[in-house]
Amino acid sequence: MNMIFLGPPGIGKGxxxxxxxxxxxxxxxxxxxxxxxxxxxxxxxxNDIKSYMDxxxxxxxxxxxxxxxxxxxxxxxxxxxxLDGFPRTVRQAKELGDITKIELVVNFVASExxxxxxxTGRLTCRKCGAIYHVKNIPPKKEGxxxxxxxxxxxxxxxxxxxxxxxxxxxEKSTKPLIEYYRKEGVLKDVDVEGGKEEVSKRINEVxxxxxxxxxx
Ligand code: ADP
Ligand code: ZN
Numbered sequence: 001m002n003m004i005f006l007g008p009p010g011i012g013k014g015x016x017x018x019x020x021x022x023x024x025x026x027x028x029x030x031x032x033x034x035x036x037x038x039x040x041x042x043x044x045x046x047n048d049i050k051s052y053m054d055x056x057x058x059x060x061x062x063x064x065x066x067x068x069x070x071x072x073x074x075x076x077x078x079x080x081x082x083l084d085g086f087p088r089t090v091r092q093a094k095e096l097g098d099i100t101k102i103e104l105v106v107n108f109v110a111s112e113x114x115x116x117x118x119x120t121g122r123l124t125c126r127k128c129g130a131i132y133h134v135k136n137i138p139p140k141k142e143g144x145x146x147x148x149x150x151x152x153x154x155x156x157x158x159x160x161x162x163x164x165x166x167x168x169x170x171e172k173s174t175k176p177l178i179e180y181y182r183k184e185g186v187l188k189d190v191d192v193e194g195g196k197e198e199v200s201k202r203i204n205e206v207x208x209x210x211x212x213x214x215x216x
Contacts, residue, residue: 001080007108010119017084026080056165088174105181108192123152
């Protein structure tokens, strides 16, 4: 099952991607995470990537496409995968279509106010990458990860200015993908306002409808 989770930054694609990944036993592939790992290594490539990410700009297509090609060729992606944060441009979508068949695109739909609130309140674990929200998904103990005890922090690209830029970039470069995949007949809208459990249920329904319709 090859899926894409599509939607604005910070809307919960990562959180729900993890849930679905566990349920179906297929990996969640996040280009943002892969690139943050590269940045951590402090390589030349990493430093280059960091400047784009911190300012809320897209990392150049070529670079990201190479990363994703390598990743989905790995063995654990044979039975399928959930792409989170890729594609982000029509060019990325086209190149992806050349190397694999996308069967389902889950489109996360929410109002702009909701999006801004979610992204600015988000906390990430330094150690395991788990995601929290100051209001919606608070950790049991402030500043500490429930899973691993790691320190929670505010990602640099979640500062207000970078967030605004990321929203602009989303509107201009990524939103056209909604029509792109709708035309291909693989897009399903999911309303993602409301609690995590509720949203999770809606996503599961969409996936279940899809697997039943293709008879697996
Ligand atoms: P979020 O989870 O908040 O939506 P990501 O972790 O997916 O954010 O991405 C963070 C940053 O990494 C982006 O703002 C962008 O700079 C870079 N990035 C991630 N995926 C892509 C992509 N497919 N194309 C270009 N840049 C990307
Ligand atoms: Zn953790």
